């Protein structure tokens with residue numbers, strides 16, 4: 001337990017939330033209303049009006065500078081939900097302050113800065129950085145992982161992923177789609193298959209007319225793993241329909257798919273039957289975000305992490321960097337990871353993929369937003 005935490009009467013983890021746009025405001029509200037053992041004490045955002053609004057709602061102070069927010073003596077731990085380009089400096093500041101941090105994906109926007117954080121954490125000798133790969137905490141992904149590890153599908157041979165967003169802003173170029181969206185399937189593949197990705201290829205086809213001129217949307221990304229397995233990912237961020245995330249694992253003795261009918265309410269009306277599809281990631285992964293947060297809070301109160309760590313963040317960024325090169329060149333691009341420092345910098349002590357979050361979370365006060 002961090003010393004500061006021991007000294008305060010409530011024992012609550014006092015959190016600074018950096019970046020209270022869409023995701024940060026969601027997490028801040030979750031900390032304030034749906035999470036046990038934590039409270040938001042500091043809010044920071046480049047946009048002062050957003051910071052003031054969220055701070056007032058959750059009963060926190062506004063601190064104008066992000067590094068000052070991290071270093072604030074009242075702050076035990078930090079949740080970073082600023083855009084990826086701000087993460088390198090802010091995560092480093094958390095390590096410098098010795099404070100546990102839950103950082104939204106991606107860890108950073110380039111491999112070198114991500115690896116610098118791996119090395120910095122290794123020098124500290126204890127895991128402090130947890131990544132916001134929330135799908136590991138989703139009940140369906142956890143069940144799929146369990147099915148694979150129990151041998152229920154036999155040797156897994158292929159993974160097929162679909163990742164569709166209904167709409168995104170125009171700054172979602174192919175490069176951004178890889179770094180910000182496909183990064184989730186990179187982590188899913190590493191998590192489910194328990195091995196590293198060693199090569200990436202990207203296929204571009206006919207683009208939707210909803211995409212800006214010259215942007216290939218959708219794309220098919222193909223990953224190869226260390227043992228030679230193949231993973232396909234359809235990334236389509238302007239589908240115009242809904243938020244659809246599916247994953248199918250094909251094994252030697254069977255296959256399993258998730259994401260087919262979450263939240264399905266079958267309706268019959270106007271002579272047709274059907275269900276609803278989740279409109280966005282908060283509706284689809286609400287339980288996963290909250291479970292992730294609750295487990296991080298519990299771990300941070302012990303001064304550690306409970307989930308994907310800095311190595312997982314680095315490996316995903318390295319794969320995405322190869323993916324960006326693959327988009328540019330049309331070639332298959334190898335991924336060569338730098339050495340993994342010891343002692344382990346992940347909560348699981350292994351490849352970073354053994355973590356199996358529980359499907360139920362007894363400490364969670366409410367699991368749906």
Ligand SMILES: NC(=O)C1=CN([C@@H]2O[C@H](COP(=O)(O)OP(=O)(O)OC[C@H]3O[C@@H](n4cnc5c(N)ncnc54)[C@H](O)[C@@H]3O)[C@@H](O)[C@H]2O)C=CC1
Pocket residue numbers: 018019020021022023024044045046047050066081082083084086104105106132133134180281
């Ligand atoms: N795990 C998931 O499913 C999701 C993760 N994300 C991740 O969350 C992060 C934030 O994304 P969104 O909330 O969608 O973005 P957003 O643009 O809605 O919010 C970002 C906020 O950070 C503020 N900001 C920008 N630079 C800053 C800096 N240097 N210091 C302090 N504040 C700064 C902005 O003013 C804005 O309010 C990104 O890393 C994104 O990839 C976003 C959506 C879903």
Ligand SMILES: O=C1[C@@H](O)[C@H](O)[C@@H](O)[C@H](O)[C@H]1O
Pocket residue numbers: 165180181184237281
């Ligand atoms: O992380 C997320 C966004 O940042 C990203 O832009 C979306 O494509 C993902 O579906 C969502 O989970």
